[in-house]
Structure formats: structure tokens, C-alpha cells
Amino acid sequence: MTIPQSQQIGNVKHLVAVKNLKVHFQVTDRIVRAVDGVDFHVNPAECVGIVGESGSGKSTLVRAVSRLMPNLRVKELSGDVQFEGRDVLKMSEGDLRELRRSRGFSMIFQDPLGYLNPTHRVGRQIAEALSPHGNVQSDSQRVQSLLEEAGFQEPNNVARSFPHELSGGMRQRVMIAIALARDPKLLFADEPTTALDSTVQLQVLQTLYRLHKERNMAVVIITHDLGVVAELCDRVYVMQTGKVVETADSVDLFERPKHTYSARLVELSAHRSSFRGAQYE
Amino acid sequence: MNEPILSLKGVSQIYTKRSAKGWRRVPVRAVDGVDLDIREGETLAIVGESGSGKSTLAKLLLMLNRPTQGQIAYRGLELDKLNHEWRSQYRRQVQAVFQDPSSSLNPRMTVEETLRHVANRHSLVTKLNQRDFLAAQLAAVGLNPPEQYFSRYPHQLSGGQQQRIAIARAIMLRPRVIIADEPLSSLDVSVQAQILQLMSDLRATTNVGFVIISHDLGAMQSIADRSAVMYRGRVVEIGDAIYQSPAHPYTRLLLDARLLPNPRGTRVRSPPPKQAAPFASVETTQGCRFLHRCPHAIEICAAIDPQLRPLGLGATQVACHRAEELSAATTPV
Numbered sequence: 001m002t003i004p005q006s007q008q009i010g011n012v013k014h015l016v017a018v019k020n021l022k023v024h025f026q027v028t029d030r031i032v033r034a035v036d037g038v039d040f041h042v043n044p045a046e047c048v049g050i051v052g053e054s055g056s057g058k059s060t061l062v063r064a065v066s067r068l069m070p071n072l073r074v075k076e077l078s079g080d081v082q083f084e085g086r087d088v089l090k091m092s093e094g095d096l097r098e099l100r101r102s103r104g105f106s107m108i109f110q111d112p113l114g115y116l117n118p119t120h121r122v123g124r125q126i127a128e129a130l131s132p133h134g135n136v137q138s139d140s141q142r143v144q145s146l147l148e149e150a151g152f153q154e155p156n157n158v159a160r161s162f163p164h165e166l167s168g169g170m171r172q173r174v175m176i177a178i179a180l181a182r183d184p185k186l187l188f189a190d191e192p193t194t195a196l197d198s199t200v201q202l203q204v205l206q207t208l209y210r211l212h213k214e215r216n217m218a219v220v221i222i223t224h225d226l227g228v229v230a231e232l233c234d235r236v237y238v239m240q241t242g243k244v245v246e247t248a249d250s251v252d253l254f255e256r257p258k259h260t261y262s263a264r265l266v267e268l269s270a271h272r273s274s275f276r277g278a279q280y281e
Numbered sequence: 282m283n284e285p286i287l288s289l290k291g292v293s294q295i296y297t298k299r300s301a302k303g304w305r306r307v308p309v310r311a312v313d314g315v316d317l318d319i320r321e322g323e324t325l326a327i328v329g330e331s332g333s334g335k336s337t338l339a340k341l342l343l344m345l346n347r348p349t350q351g352q353i354a355y356r357g358l359e360l361d362k363l364n365h366e367w368r369s370q371y372r373r374q375v376q377a378v379f380q381d382p383s384s385s386l387n388p389r390m391t392v393e394e395t396l397r398h399v400a401n402r403h404s405l406v407t408k409l410n411q412r413d414f415l416a417a418q419l420a421a422v423g424l425n426p427p428e429q430y431f432s433r434y435p436h437q438l439s440g441g442q443q444q445r446i447a448i449a450r451a452i453m454l455r456p457r458v459i460i461a462d463e464p465l466s467s468l469d470v471s472v473q474a475q476i477l478q479l480m481s482d483l484r485a486t487t488n489v490g491f492v493i494i495s496h497d498l499g500a501m502q503s504i505a506d507r508s509a510v511m512y513r514g515r516v517v518e519i520g521d522a523i524y525q526s527p528a529h530p531y532t533r534l535l536l537d538a539r540l541l542p543n544p545r546g547t548r549v550r551s552p553p554p555k556q557a558a559p560f561a562s563v564e565t566t567q568g569c570r571f572l573h574r575c576p577h578a579i580e581i582c583a584a585i586d587p588q589l590r591p592l593g594l595g596a597t598q599v600a601c602h603r604a605e606e607l608s609a610a611t612t613p614v
């Protein structure tokens with residue numbers, strides 16, 4: 001398909017290109033400018049981090065880009081969002097579903113409980129993501145290996161569980177397995193490792209990094225942990241009150257932060273990890 | 282030494298789960314024989330493996346679950362046997378912040394209604410100055426200006442804002458103990474710093490104690506008096522210096538897997554080759570539960586399940602046969 005020049009935004013090589021995105025909500029008589037004029041892009045096979053204040057619009061940005069905003073009262077939704085040159089905001093529901101299914105994008109949500117089906121065992125939910133109309137039996141091998149990649153040592157037990165029988169971190173890993181089952185070109189991950197202990201977190205991030213490299217999967221990861229950004233991301237956006245206040249290569253953000261808020265984040269994280277000053281080794 | 286305000290003796294929580302095929306029910310030992318004293322006014326961190334029973338332990342302490350085995354006592358009184366009056370006192374004095382704030386807040390109540398509900402139930406303030414009081418609670422957790430948040434429903438808040446409403450709701454009652462399950466996980470480091478400061482101010486002014494469950498080892502090191510490490514339903518190490526001198530091999534593993542805010546770090550991008558644990562594939566039901574991942578396991582570890590015991594003269598307790606040897610081998614020079 002060729003795209004008329006007029007519909008292209010900026011660099012066509014971008015996998016995702018967002019221009020001047022605004023998402024405003026109405027709360028009683030007040031307007032909340034959750035995302036307020038954001039430019040954002042992701043290159044193919046790139047790993048991008050989004051950090052920022054709590055409430056600065058990170059989740060809203062990613063949801064708007066993936067058009068996953070179920071029944072919210074949106075006062076204004078404007079701007080351009082393109083995925084491989086196609087306008088996501090204007091796409092029909094059918095096209096959107098097709099895009100998601102055909103290796104488009106997957107999403108790991110901030111609160112997994114809200115997105116897992118409470119009445120189905122998790123093994124079945126992963127199998128359905130693997131092949132929506134496929135043979136659930138034949139996928140059980142794949143389900144197991146996905147669960148292993150998500151850091152489970154007893155994948156069989158987990159596959160047989162219902163979501164409420166799992167711990168917070170286990171549910172988070174199930175979401176990760178579901179998202180990866182779709183073999184996406186682009187993975188949006190909203191704080192995917194907050195409920196994981198450090199060893200499981202490391203294992204999950206290693207898996208993401210490996211898939212990112214092996215399958216050229218682009219990753220957009222929202223996190224409050226600058227350690228995750230430092231060790232995983234090529235580039236970072238820093239958000240504050242609905243706006244991007246800085247975008248930089250990871251190395252530059254840590255070594256030469258430009259915005260005062262970024263500098264504060266970097267300083268506080270360095271301070272936090274310096275508690276390890278008296279390292280035991 | 283402070284009196285324990287809460288104490289657990291041999292506490293277990295066994296869930297049953299239906300097996301995949303057929304109707305057989307299989308037991309899941311989520312918490313498996315935990316002994317623990319929580320002292321008045323202390324901040325106790327509970328860290329450890331995802332799925333090791335931390336949230337289950339929190340539910341037991343909050344009387345949301347009854348232990349399958351063992352006893353929990355509040356100021357020496359068994360929770361099971363509390364009369365009505367003590368029970369309601371307990372519910373006021375022991376407050377909770379749950380792991381998943383979006384499901385612990387009532388989706389049909391605005392922020393103001395949620396807080397007002399709690400304030401009324403415990404007749405905290407007169408109706409007259411209630412709004413100011415509630416606004417002050419929101420400001421304390423960094424929700425400024427507070428009036429902006431009063432009329433919002435939970436789904437109109439970000440993850441971190443929901444988490445802070447849950448914190449505000451717990452601290453406004455000025456309880457004796459706050460049991461907080463991952464209270465900082467959705468907050469940026471700058472709001473985290475503010476909440477940690479708020480906690481230490483509260484401790485100074487009201488001597489409230491905290492039991493904080495967290496995966497953020499750095500934050501716990503900065504705030505906890507003592508930390509307990511859980512692995513598969515057990516406390517495998519507890520002490521006041523686990524971050525500086527970890528005694529259990531699992532604690533070491535946790536500390537070593539932390540990510541540094543260093544963009545030249547290589548833990549994720551080029552991980553060191555995994556060294557296989559010597560007993561990785563040995564089947565045993567009686568040995569140490571960390572056996573399969575432990576690089577230091579020897580014969581005895583496969584035969585005998587190590588119990589929590591004091592290590593040396595310090596305040597540390599550890600459940601590892603080789604703790605003395607291993608800590609001697611890696612003491613700082």
C-alpha cells in the first residue's frame with residue numbers, strides 16, 4: 001500500500017510516529033490535560049523508555065497510541081498517531097483488530113487483574129493469545145515455554161491456575177506471557193516488573209531484550225525504575241504534567257540530564273543505589 | 282527492647298486448588314510455619330520471591346484470612362479469641378495498604394467519599410472541619426492541590442495516584458501498625474522520597490509501626506529497622522543488616538540481581554553465563570527448598586530442611602546449614 005505524502009508525518013521510517021497528541025478528560029467542571037501536546041516516536045526494533053512523575057500522562061499516552069481507551073469520558077482526543085504510516089486514531093475498529101492480530105502491537109497493563117479473565121485458567125488465556133482460533137491442545141508446549149520465559153519455574157502448575165489463585169507478581173508475568181504470545185512487532189509495557197522480585201525481574205528483562213534482538217521487536221516501556229531504563233533502553237522520554245520535558249539517548253540522560261526534573265530523578269536514583277556503598281563483597 | 286505488638290507462632294496458610302484433570306484437590310502451602318515478632322513502633326520490611334507468601338502473610342495479619350495452622354497474637358491476645366470490642370479496636374489500630382490499589386478502592390466512590398466514609402466510621406473529626414482535614418491528608422501524600430482530586434473516581438486517577446489515596450486512607454486513622462503491600466511500586470522516585478519522609482515523620486510523632494512488603498531493596502534499606510526475606514512460604518533470613526551482610530544464599534542472589542542506574546550496565550544486555558546449581562535436578566521432599574537454585578548446596582542440604590536459627594552473636598537469624606562458612610568466606614576485608 002502506498003501512502004499519500006499528505007498523510008505521512010515526519011520520518012516514514014518510524015514504526016510509530018505521534019505528533020501533537022492531546023488527551024483531555026472532563027472531571028465534573030474541570031478539564032484534566034492528561035496528555036497535552038506530545039511528540040513521540042519509536043523506530044523499528046528500538047527500545048524506548050518513558051519515565052516521569054506519577055500522573056504525568058505516561059499510561060494515557062500509551063493507551064491513546066494503542067487506542068486502548070475503553071469507555072472513558074474523553075473531552076478531547078487530537079493529534080496524529082501513525083503506526084507504519086497508517087493513521088491509528090482514524091482507523092476503524094475492524095482494521096484495528098486486524099492490526100493487533102497480524103503481529104501489530106501487544107500491551108502489558110499496569111494493573112493485570114483488570115485485564116485477565118477471572119473465569120478461565122491462565123494456560124487457556126495464553127493459548128488463545130497464541131492462536132485465537134487454533135487448537136488449544138497443540139499449543140500447550142508453547143504455553144509452557146512462554147511461562148518459563150516469563151520467569152516461572154513450575155509452568156505447569158501456573159497454567160492450571162485461575163488468576164485469583166496467583167500472587168500479584170505471578171499475574172504480572174502471566175500478562176507478559178500473553179503479550180509475548182502474539183509475537184508483536186511492538187510491545188507496550190506499562191510498569192511490567194513492579195511486582196517482581198529482583199531475580200525474576202532480571203530474568204524477564206533478559207527475555208524482553210532477547211526477543212527485542214532476535215525478532216526485532218520494538219519495546220516501549222514505562223517505568224519508575226531508572227535501573228530498568230539504564231540497562232534496557234536505547235532512548236528515553238521524560239514526562240511531567242502531560243508534556244515531554246526531555247528526550248535523550250539513555251547514556252546522555254544519565255550523564256548529562258538537561259531538564260531539572262530529569263536531573264532530580266537521576267540524582268535520587270543514584271542516591272538510592274549508593275546505599276549499597278558498603279557493598280558486602 | 283520493645284514488646285511485640287503482633288506475634289506469629291508456627292503460622293501456616295494452606296490453600297487448596299483443584300487439579301487440572303479430575304476433582305482431586307491439591308494443597309498449596311502459601312505460608313509455611315512462620316514465627317515472627319513485630320515490635321511496637323518498628324519498621325519491618327518483608328522482601329523476597331514473587332509468590333513466596335508475602336501478601337498472604339499480610340492478609341493473615343489483617344484478619345482477612347484465618348491461619349490454617351498456628352496462632353497470631355495482638356499484644357499477647359490471640360486474634361481468634363478477641364471479643365467484639367477488641368476486634369473493632371484491632372480493625373482501627375491495624376491499617377492496610379493493599380498491593381493492587383485499583384481493586385482495593387471502591388470504584389463507585391469518589392476520593393472524598395472514600396475518605397469521608399473512613400473518617401465518619403471512626404468519628405475522627407467533627408463534620409465542620411472535615412473537608413480541611415481530608416484536604417490535608419491528600420496534600421500529605423503529594424496530591425496537590427487536594428480539591429482537584431476530591432470528586433474523582435478511582436478510574437480517573439493514575440496508578441500512582443490510586444496508590445497514594447490508599448496510603449492516605451490508612452494513615453489518617455493514626456493507627457499503631459500499618460501493613461503496606463507494595464505501597465511504593467507505582468510512584469516515581471521523587472514522590473517515593475516524599476512518602477518515605479512522611480512515614481518517618483509519622484513514626485517520630487506517633488510511634489506507628491510499619492510492616493512493608495516491597496521488592497524495592499534500596500528503599501527498604503533506607504527505611505527498615507529489620508528485614509525478613511521470604512522464600513517459598515518461609516522466612517529464610519531476618520535481621521537488621523541483611524543488605525550489608527546477607528547470610529542466606531537467596532538473599533545474596535536477590536541483592537546481586539538489582540539493576541543499577543548505569544547505562545553501561547550489562548546485566549540485562551549481556552548476562553553472565555549461569556552457573557548450574559550442583560543439586561539442580563535432584564528430587565527431594567525433605568531438604569532445603571532453595572536446594573535447586575543454590576550454588577553452595579552440599580549433601581546435608583538435600584537431606585535436612587534447615588530451620589531459622591540465630592547466626593553468631595548478631596541479631597540475624599538464618600535458615601541455612603552453611604551460613605557460618607559462607608559468611609566467613611565473604612566478610613568485607
Ligand SMILES: Nc1ncnc2c1ncn2[C@@H]1O[C@H](COP(=O)(O)OP(=O)(O)OP(=O)(O)O)[C@@H](O)[C@H]1O
Pocket residue numbers: 025026027032033034035052053054055056057058059060061072073110436437438439440441442467468469
Ligand atoms: N479517565 C480519566 N478521567 C479523568 N482524569 C484522568 C483519567 N485517566 C487519567 N486521568 C488523569 O490524567 C493524568 C495522567 O494519568 P496517567 O494514568 O496517564 O498517569 P501516569 O503518568 O501513568 O501516572 P502513574 O505513574 O501514577 O501511573 C492524571 O492526573 C490522572 O489523574
Ligand SMILES: Nc1ncnc2c1ncn2[C@@H]1O[C@H](COP(=O)(O)OP(=O)(O)OP(=O)(O)O)[C@@H](O)[C@H]1O
Pocket residue numbers: 164165166167168169170195196197296297298309310311330331332333334335336337338380
Ligand atoms: N486463593 C488462592 N488459592 C490458591 N493458591 C493461592 C491463592 N492465593 C495465593 N495462592 C498461592 O499462594 C502463594 C503465595 O501467594 P502470595 O500472593 O502470598 O505471594 P506474594 O509473596 O505476595 O507474591 P508477589 O510478590 O508476587 O505479590 C502463590 O504460590 C499463590 O499462587
Ligand SMILES: [Mg+2]
Pocket residue numbers: 058059060110190439440441
Ligand atoms: Mg500509569
Ligand SMILES: [Mg+2]
Pocket residue numbers: 167168169335336337380462
Ligand atoms: Mg503479593
